Amino acid sequence: RSADWKAARAYLHSGFIYGGRVEGFNGGGLLVRFYSLVGFLPFPQLSPSxxxxxxxxTIHQIAKGLVGSILSVKVIQAEEESRKLIFSEKEAVWTKFSTQINVGDVFxxxxxxVEDYGAFVHLRFPDGLYHLTGLVHVSEVSWDLVQDVRDILIEGDDVRVKVVNIDRGKSRLTLSIKQLEEDPLLETLDKVIPQDGSADSDSLTTSNSSTIEPLPGLDAIFKELLQEDGINDVRISRQGFEKRVVSQDLQLWLSNAxxxxxxxxxxARAGRQVQEIQLATSLDQEGIKKALQRVLERVP
Known part of the structure; x- marks a missing residue:
């Protein structure tokens, strides 16, 4: 047994993958054979496939079905004195499949x-199985201001995501849903308000025109924005009209730039009307987002 513990430590330090037979399971994970030893593979360390x-x-039904099978695992803890031998299938799968992905790939x-800070999404590979998991942070879920991720995503939803960061040292993927969609600010204004400044029957581009008035509800938001540290001025700019009504509710977006x-x-958009708003501010993009969140919490 001492020799087997030595082998376990060697696997731990080398990062080599071991094919372990599942001997059984309990309430927290699988029991995996390692030579004469039996180690533990916690359920959270199972591949999402x-x-x-x-x-x-259920996880216990899945575990029962895995008994007798061989899993590719990595040793992530090997302590002979405390008799702790812990495996991870996730780490083994990461080693195999992370080399097949690059920043910018779409899955x-x-x-x-779903958590308060975002959603964990399993990626489907060409073999049809879901081998890796990444995080879509709440800021990457939608161009709209998201108060609660659960209002948009629930467990089991099928989504398309873009890989925006790969931390190979920590075996972490950062994903985005919204980057596969056009920034509504750029998309809407470019469609509604021509870039050359010309106007047609469906658009207005007179930023200094006295005919431009804020959308209903914006005045209260403007007043509250000016109470925020770092926001020095708020002014309305270009205005346009879409050919169809998307929503009668007042909606706000932050520019991606x-x-x-x-x-x-x-x-801002309500009904067919689209309004561009310019902020004079010393805040960065994240600071502006937080300020806007505070304002929307105060404005009924």
């Missing part, structure tokens, strides 16, 4: 869980 392949089964995915020369752009 099992639950995605059989979504209607079909399935939402595995960072502040330039202490100016930042917001977009």
């Amino acid at each position: 099992h639950s995605c392949k059989e979504p209607n089964k 079909e995915g399935k939402v595995g869980s 960072p502040p330039s020369d202490n100016m930042f752009t917001l977009l």
